[in-house]
Amino acid sequence: MYRATIAPIRRMPPEIMVDVFQYCVSPPTEDSACDPDGMRWTLARVCNLWNRIIHDTPVLWTTIVVIPTDTPNAASILEGHIRRACNLPLFVVIDEYRNTAKTTLLNAHLLAILFASSPQWQLLHISLSSACVLDVMSHLLPCGLPALEEAVIHSGSDGTLGCPGCGADDTMQQGKAYQWFENFTGLRRLHLQSLPHGLDLRWPLSIDHLSNWVVINDKRSQSDNLQRILNIENLEEWHVMILFPPVRHSLQTPLLHTKLRILRGITPVLLCDLTLPSLEQLTFRPPSHLPDGDPVDEDAHKSCWEDFANFLSRSKCRLTQLVALDANITMDPRFLAQTIQQLSDSLVEFGFCIDRAPAPMSIATNILQALTHTSKSAGLLPDLLALVVALHEDVVHWVDNDILVELGVLLKSRRSKEMAATWQVPALREVTVNFQDANCYQSIWLRYLRKLSAEGLRVIPPTRRAIQSANVPYWAGSWRDRQRELSH
Numbered sequence: 001m002y003r004a005t006i007a008p009i010r011r012m013p014p015e016i017m018v019d020v021f022q023y024c025v026s027p028p029t030e031d032s033a034c035d036p037d038g039m040r041w042t043l044a045r046v047c048n049l050w051n052r053i054i055h056d057t058p059v060l061w062t063t064i065v066v067i068p069t070d071t072p073n074a075a076s077i078l079e080g081h082i083r084r085a086c087n088l089p090l091f092v093v094i095d096e097y098r099n100t101a102k103t104t105l106l107n108a109h110l111l112a113i114l115f116a117s118s119p120q121w122q123l124l125h126i127s128l129s130s131a132c133v134l135d136v137m138s139h140l141l142p143c144g145l146p147a148l149e150e151a152v153i154h155s156g157s158d159g160t161l162g163c164p165g166c167g168a169d170d171t172m173q174q175g176k177a178y179q180w181f182e183n184f185t186g187l188r189r190l191h192l193q194s195l196p197h198g199l200d201l202r203w204p205l206s207i208d209h210l211s212n213w214v215v216i217n218d219k220r221s222q223s224d225n226l227q228r229i230l231n232i233e234n235l236e237e238w239h240v241m242i243l244f245p246p247v248r249h250s251l252q253t254p255l256l257h258t259k260l261r262i263l264r265g266i267t268p269v270l271l272c273d274l275t276l277p278s279l280e281q282l283t284f285r286p287p288s289h290l291p292d293g294d295p296v297d298e299d300a301h302k303s304c305w306e307d308f309a310n311f312l313s314r315s316k317c318r319l320t321q322l323v324a325l326d327a328n329i330t331m332d333p334r335f336l337a338q339t340i341q342q343l344s345d346s347l348v349e350f351g352f353c354i355d356r357a358p359a360p361m362s363i364a365t366n367i368l369q370a371l372t373h374t375s376k377s378a379g380l381l382p383d384l385l386a387l388v389v390a391l392h393e394d395v396v397h398w399v400d401n402d403i404l405v406e407l408g409v410l411l412k413s414r415r416s417k418e419m420a421a422t423w424q425v426p427a428l429r430e431v432t433v434n435f436q437d438a439n440c441y442q443s444i445w446l447r448y449l450r451k452l453s454a455e456g457l458r459v460i461p462p463t464r465r466a467i468q469s470a471n472v473p474y475w476a477g478s479w480r481d482r483q484r485e486l487s488h
Helices: 014-024 039-044 048-055 074-084 108-115 133-143 219-230 268-273 298-302 304-315 333-342 362-370 401-415 417-423 438-454 479-487
Strands: 063-066 090-095 121-128 150-155 189-193 209-215 237-243 262-266 281-284 321-324 349-354 386-391 430-435 458-460
Touching (some): 014 039, 014 048, 039 048, 063 074, 074 108, 090 108, 108 133, 121 133, 262 268, 268 304, 304 333, 333 362, 349 362, 362 401, 386 401, 401 417, 401 438, 430 438
Parallel strands (some): 063 090, 090 121, 150 189, 189 209, 209 237, 237 262, 281 321, 321 349, 349 386, 430 458
């Protein structure tokens, strides 16, 4: 007992203990505000000192995750959790899919307790089937959510609504205007994913970061979608997932937006309708999928590079990041001969997709060689800090040894201190090798990446999903978390 009393941890300042406890608290994907054995309550049972620190530190209670539960006293546990957060801004997660209980329904009483704290909500993540999302949003509208800055809404697409726990019964109607966010005037960041197609969702013009799916059925729906989004005057970042192939030149005059800096997920064809002079970061990819039975527009594919080149010429933007995941552009010989040459002085992050069609693998090899430092040349993109090399999963078996060798030579030259000093350029800091094949990735890892990683190169392994998957995540975690990571 005496040794426990004089243990060094008892002399640790409370503010240091709080920092330690914050790292111990489960992330939102594993947390639950209704779990009596959650990490906060478990730590509080260690000793009186820890109990006092944890219960008297509101910041430890500001993340509130509600999932389906059959815990008998869940309501009182949730009330205690919210009460201990005091008046601090809250990060609220309502997640129906993380279901570890026998019930599959969200408890109406728990939601009512949660909604009572809505004036404090700063970040809101809703992950529900479309059988619940409308009912939850209808309860939130009268609340106003004055402190809300970010909302992420992920829903199923069965097209029906009505929360069994709340007793509502309604159906999502295509074309009907749902003013879920229009009155949330403090909202800045909005991520909408997997909502039923054709919904007319309204959002405040105050947002500056938007992530959404755009369904293009015809020329009119394309132009309407673009005009609605670019009417957001302060929009700085737009992540978009295009469903179904767009059409070229849906507008007679391209839309001008002077503040958009980051654009991700756009298809090259849509660039025909845009002029973005402030754009700094661009990621484009093909449409996520084609409707069954619809033919591919071969003319649009052949004109992809022209559309991109005309966009650059028209916008006169200075790109610092370009990730091109459409092989119709990257495997066009003009992409290396003209585009990369044009952007060579500004790009610090570059990514491209390798495909065996419509061009031979030699084009990919030429790109890798052009980026390599040699004793005679610094190569293109001399200030490159991050590189992304991606292969579509249906062509990994066509990759020849030359590409792996050239990629290894490129990475070693870009990490060489001698080369960096010779050409007075920075060394490569990060590489993403998105090979959708374990054997192919293992080969490049054993040959080159393992040693370079040990020497300080940050290596990002393949994602679990294919490049063209409709479920590719946009930004990881909340905007607050991402900004914190970037600041470090």
